[in-house]
Structures are given as C-alpha cells and as structure tokens.
Amino acid sequence: MNEITLLPTGTIKLILEDTTGRTSAIISIKNQELMKKAQSLTQDEICAFKGSVSKNVFFVDDIVWPDIPQKQRISSPDEVYVAFTGDLHVGSKTIPAKRI
Numbered sequence: 001m002n003e004i005t006l007l008p009t010g011t012i013k014l015i016l017e018d019t020t021g022r023t024s025a026i027i028s029i030k031n032q033e034l035m036k037k038a039q040s041l042t043q044d045e046i047c048a049f050k051g052s053v054s055k056n057v058f059f060v061d062d063i064v065w066p067d068i069p070q071k072q073r074i075s076s077p078d079e080v081y082v083a084f085t086g087d088l089h090v091g092s093k094t095i096p097a098k099r100i
Helices: 032-038
Strands: 003-006 012-018 022-026 046-055 059-063
Touching: 022 032, 032 059
Parallel strands: 022 059
Antiparallel strands: 003 012, 012 022, 046 059
C-alpha cells in the first residue's frame, strides 16, 4: 500500500501497488467493521484486500493480514546498554582529515 487518504466524506482512499502497478481502492464509511480494521493500516504494509472492481476503482470488502507468528522476545534480568555505530569512515582517503 502506497498511500492512505481520509476523504471529507469519511471514506478511506488507498493507493495499492504490487509488481504490476498501482490502483485506487475505496473503503466505504458505510462498512463500520471494515473502517475499524482500516484504522490500523500503515504505509508500505503488506496485506491482502478482498473486494470488487467498478469503473477502474477497487471497492474493498475485507482486509487480510498475513498470519506471521510472533516470536517471544528474550530479555535479560540485568540492565544492559548498547551503542551502535556505523559508516564512520575512519581512515578513509576520501574524507578530509579535518572532518575526522
């Protein structure tokens, strides 16, 4: 999904995309159950949409998220600190010495 827009009428307009291109999709405000599901949609999220097409617009009837099992997070009983660094270019011949 590339874009999510709430229209003045309360209807949600989506721009859906896949490897073949883009299409507009509409979630009607009349379907309150679907509107509740749509509130958790985010840009660039992977999900499937069920519905019908009329006049080159896809009207969404249902949203299906992939069934991905959640991994249990392993935590430490001790307080732990981590520092991440990257792309430092220390000693690089392309970075002026004054910047290092």
